[in-house]
């Protein structure tokens with residue numbers, strides 16, 4: 001699948017490298033493709049272009065920029081994302097990552113959806129960190145990635161994309177549930193960084209058989 005990763009930072013980079021290993025073709029969107037291209041020099045199936053070019057040429061785009069710049073970015077490339085699947089992996093964090101700046105009856109994903117009215121928004125990948133992403137196995141258990149959205153067909157596509165990264169995909173319902181998926185990511189940060197419990201853990205949904 002042709003996938004755009006919008007942003008060449010820590011999270012976008014590991015997701016892109018994992019997806020290219022799963023035979024997807026990846027184009028990164030970047031403010032300055034010439035200066036960020038070197039990050040992917042060893043990956044023939046990864047290219048780097050402007051944000052609008054990357055989004056235009058892809059079937060699915062993953063937003064991987066800090067929350068503070070997200071809404072302006074999606075607004076600027078709304079036409080290129082028209083009718084397509086847009087995966088939101090952002091967490092709407094304060095600059096010092098001490099708390100969420102969006103919540104309650106709102107979420108980053110819903111704010112994006114209100115701008116990209118003709119796109120199909122799926123929240124995914126926000127609950128696992130860049131440091132953990134390349135090793136989905138936690139003590140013998142395959143880690144889970146939670147996702148939610150309102151368009152059933154798009155969720156099926158995203159589920160396959162998650163699974164192609166080596167994760168178990170957990171459908172978490174409607175896009176409004178992004179409010180709680182963003183809260184779960186904040187809990188992870190709280191425990192790992194603010195309560196010094198280490199970063200080698202992930203959350204999972206366990207069911208009785």
Ligand SMILES: NC(=O)c1ccc[n+]([C@@H]2O[C@H](COP(=O)([O-])OP(=O)(O)OC[C@H]3O[C@@H](n4cnc5c(N)ncnc54)[C@H](OP(=O)(O)O)[C@@H]3O)[C@@H](O)[C@H]2O)c1
Pocket residue numbers: 006007008009010011012029030031032036063064065066067069089090091092093125126127128129130131
């Ligand atoms: N890091 C994690 O472990 C993790 C885990 C889950 C979710 N997330 C979410 O993923 C998103 C990206 O996080 P990250 O850790 O990858 O961030 P990061 O390393 O700081 O990189 C973010 C990228 O955003 C792009 N960007 C676009 N406009 C920007 C601007 N005005 N100023 C600065 N950068 C800009 C930059 O790429 P270009 O220079 O190429 O434009 C930059 O490399 C965030 O929303 C975060 O909450 C992160």
